[in-house]
Amino acid sequence: MNTTVTNLIEKYETQVLGQSKNVRLLFTAVLAQGHVLIEGVPGTGKTQMVKTFAQLVSATFNRIQFTPDLLPSDITGSTIYNMHESEFKTIKGPIFSNVLLADEINRTPAKTQAALLEAMEEKQVTIQGKTYPLPNFFFVAATQNPIEYEGTYPLPEAQQDRFLFKLTVDFPSLESETKVLQEVISGQLNQTSAMTTEEALLEMIEDVKKVTIQDSIADYIMQIVRKTRDTPNIQLGASTRAAIAIGKSAKAWAYIEGRDYITPDDVKNVALPSLRHRIQLSPYAELEGTNLDETIQELVGSVTVPR
Template sequence: MTMTPEQAQWFSGLAERIVTNVESVLLGKSYVVRLGLTAMLSEGHLLLEDVPGTGKTSLARALAESIRGTTQRVQFTPDLLPGDITGITVYDQRSGEFSFHPGPVFATVVLADEINRASPKTQSALLEVMEEGHVTIDGTTHPVDAPFLVIATQNPIEQAGTYRLPEAQLDRFLIRTAIGYPDHASTVRILAGASGPRATVLEPVIDLDTVRTMIDAARTVHVDPVIGDYVARLVEATRAHADVRLGASVRGALALVRCAKTFAALDGRHYVIPDDVKSLAEPVLAHRLVLDPEAEFDGVTQASVIAQVVVETAPPSDRVAV
């Protein structure tokens, strides 16, 4: 079943309410909020590489509150254990049975702050539940509820005492972006108290059942074969680029299509256009590239490679069938 124009308008209207609600806390960051919402509605996860104090915690809390969900924040440290994230089983002497005490991953939105400061074993525990949607403790499987969004953060400035995420683990994140500092006008509004007190709790605009319906609806957005061909050519171009040692995987191509479907619905369309793919190419594909060391030394970045590939890869010229 393909999404209808009426369903696309319904989807876009609800999404706009969420974005507007979150923007009342995170001023001037509509694109980032839309990316976060795209990750959630595409059943993926978000990686934020940004300096402290840009609103990462506010984004996670505001998203959860806007959909009547729960949120948990985990500060990753070198001594953090996998059980501190997933939960543990505890023996109850009165009943003589083991009971499961769920960890912070059992929330709608989980903020994994400075994920690269934890040991690889602890990182893997989080990445496993991100991929599988459940945790297994002492042989018992405990599923997490949908929607489930992990917003992981990394500080690109401080690298001392960190454990860099391997490329295979970076590939598990659907989208990577940065919030960045607000512009001058937004900064003035923040200083004037336009965002309200720090303890302000946002009123939800939709509920979790509606979010689940939106997730199902996003899968039905039409993708013309020429769009699939365009995505394939973009991914192949990353692999053939002279400055790239390892290009985007098939998982990356699938991720780009999934995100483009949701992004189109956010814009009120029931079909994907090339501009959806162009807008998402960098946040979806850039972190999946491994650059040649000499190219990195010369100042080449993953973002610049994607920008070049998008410019050099011709978009489809045929009319998209709907």
Template sequence: MTTLRPQQDSVAPAERAGQFRQVHDLVVREIDQVIRGKSDVVRLALACLFAGGHLVVEDVPGTGKTSLAKALATTIAGSWQRVQFTPDLLPSDITGVSIWDQDTKEFRFRPGPVFANVVLADEINRASPKTQSALLEVMEERQVTVDGVGHPVPSPFLVVATQNPIDLEGTYQLPEAQLDRFLMRLAIGHPDLEVEAEILDGRAIAGPPIPRQVTTLEQVASLQRIAATVHTAPEITRYIASLAKATREHELLRLGVSTRGSLALMRAAQAFAAGDGRHYVVPDDVKTVAGPVLTHRLMLTARAEVRGTTSAEVLAEVIGSVPVPVVSGRG
């Protein structure tokens, strides 16, 4: 297991970025054994973790959504909980509840499954809006408040929520205002033919792969601090702001990217750049994370929906229309 030296002012940014990439690549390598042929998805999921955000994985059953969340928790030595969302799930089933202790003659808080480093909210759109809101509040506040007492959740804290885009009967779709709380939305997708054949061969011989712990929670917290210090030149911040402005003015969008969305895009680009071993953001970092960070924050007009236009297509048009900056300094 690689040990990351504590971040100090005397350590050069380039050296910190090199340390970041060393641990980052170890985690990617381990998860790649579980989610085969999806290194790009794994890298984006890690960028979400290191940026301190939360993740929505929207895909059909059997593509590895649960395996991704569990492998991520295992490699960082984090605790993990899976919550199956159903229509009768109550907020207290997630957050916890105060119970009467006969011995002490007082109420005692019993933590719910949300008190873990990685929480898989499976099929979040099957729970009632009230239960969804309870989870989203914990995601935002990083604590559960019961009877006026705050109970902080562990750190680092990542919620991986899944949605099935096919079977929508009896579901409560997350509204855009709540989706905006998630840093990224990803789809894993099916592996290609060769990779799927290799998966079948490997499982037949040795069974499912088990990832190893390659880092610690303390190191993950240090990586998050490093990602937050990755240099973002004024040209890059203006580029991000220009992309957001272009979405607000696009004729096929009735709701563009908010300032919170712009900040999310910058944080994700910083974490992705650090994963490449750089201490500065380049325009390609912004372009790479723009889709996962922004598409779920866009609302199409009725005309666009009738035409079958997707938010991804509109975003691609926006990215193509905004001039890419030439960055003069790298910090």
């Protein structure tokens, strides 16, 4: 494994306790040039996870609290008339940063959600007819609360599909939670210091593109995705974009593990977060109390692994 990557992940895990797998998956998404949707109850460290990552890689960070009255221009920016200079001036919005946290994205109407998702896809913003490119390194983490749906605007499946991963943040173990409590109350929580630079991170992203994927692995990924369309408990199967997401993120996972090729285990490690927001259980399965994550894991496990 790359020494810089090893040190960065180790430091990340000490700053965000009890979320080792999610920390690694978030970094994987960054290296795969994707964005993440993070779901979890309040107080489980979703904001801390994203903010800490930005600090570790010396990236600019902005947080937007999504509310029902938030307008697209509040995210992208607007043009105002400067009376002193008798000219129009463009005020860029908070989206012009390296790392953007869209907090509770499901609390704002579809028009505002679409403004953010368009920028994620195109990596550019149009303000009053003029197009502005976003930074070379641009990463969005959107959060949503799974227990309060009153007054929310759930992301449609097509918009969720724009996220590379959906991460679910659960409560940490008793040991990790106790350690968080002790460090915060005693004021001993270490200040996060930068471990690398934006330029070095961009170089890692380029290195990930060089990771090779054999034909047998590509076929393995497609078999998993196609099986989501033929499973009785699943009403809406995964699209081709899901296969691309698994392939790209498996390359990033392999890179983190220090390899320049993908193994079936890499695919298994990224399949769940790549698929959980892209498929829908059938109404019958939901009535039966079928667990989506377990369904995906069983499906992946049933596909023959290439040798």
